Amino acid sequence: MSFHVIYKAPCGLCLRNMGEIQNYLFQTHCDFIFLEMFCLDPYVLxxxxxxxQRPFYYIPDITSGKEDIPLSCVNEIDTTPPPNVKYSKERIPEDGVFINTSSDFLVGCDCTDGCQDKSKCSCHQLTLQASGCTPGGQINQNAGYSYKRLEECLPTGIYECNKRCKCSGHMCTNRLVQHGLQVRLQLFKTQNKGWGIRCLDDIAKGSFVCIYAGEKHTARSDTSRLQR
Incomplete structure (x- = not known):
């Protein structure tokens, strides 16, 4: 037995694939529902x-409201209290590390179609060019997002559109990670491997989950830093 997912718009239009959903969002200039919110996989519940299950400790949100979506913390294993976490949405460079945040450092595209035509988007072209740095030196023409999903591993990374681009920040098809946390995550105590992070929702293959950058301290320190 096969299953299919179809979205029905308020006007009655049936949207049967990601291409139709994307066209509908652009035609209606929708700026509060985004392409990454849609999933056509019938096995994603x-x-x-x-x-x-009956946790010893439960914290509703360890980000203290820094994220639009709470990141909870739970210990269902024993009575060990949760770690002291200092959560930050901003990058915190170590001594001697310089992060160039100047707009002059960025390359912007001139797209006005939401970067749907990837051949004309200079940011997407940077992603393609970088893919040639892998062993063999072959440029992967399929590199980058496909309807806000990453269909294959891309070790050379993605060049998303930025504040210097002329495309819309809400409608651009090459902006995803910069929109931040969109799924419910939870810091939890495991049986034998310490603390870990899990997702509380089913997510489609290739979906963005979060950015994680951490700093591990010695036993003499009682704090750890998590950066989304």
């Missing part, structure tokens, strides 16, 4: 809730 979007309405299945996840609840911890």
């Amino acid at each position: 979007v309405d299945r809730p996840f609840q911890p």
Whole structure:
């Protein structure tokens, strides 16, 4: 038995694939529902809730409101209290590390179609060119996002559009990571491997989850830093 997912717009239009969904969002100039929110995989259970089983400790949000979506913390294993986490949405460079945030350092595209035509988007072309730095030196023409999903591993990274680009920040098809956390995550105590992070929702293959950059301190320190 095969299953299919079809979205029905308020006007009655049936949207059967990601291309039709993307065209509908652009035609209606929708700026509050984004392409990455849609999933056509019938095996992704979007309405299945996840609840911890009688936790010893539970913190609703370790980000203290820094994220639009809370990041909870739970210990269902023992009475060990959760770690002291200093959460930051901004990058915190170590001594001697310089992060260039100047707009002059960025390359911007001139797209006005939401970067749907990848051949004309200079930012996407940077992604393609970088893919040639892998062993063999072959440029991967399929590198980058496809309807806000990453279909294959890309070790050379993605050059997303930025504040110097002329494309819309909401409608651009080459902006995803910069929109931040969009799924429910939870810091939890494992049986034998310490603390880990899990997702509380089913997500489609190739979806963006989060950026994680951490700093591990010695036992003499009682704090750890998590950066989204």
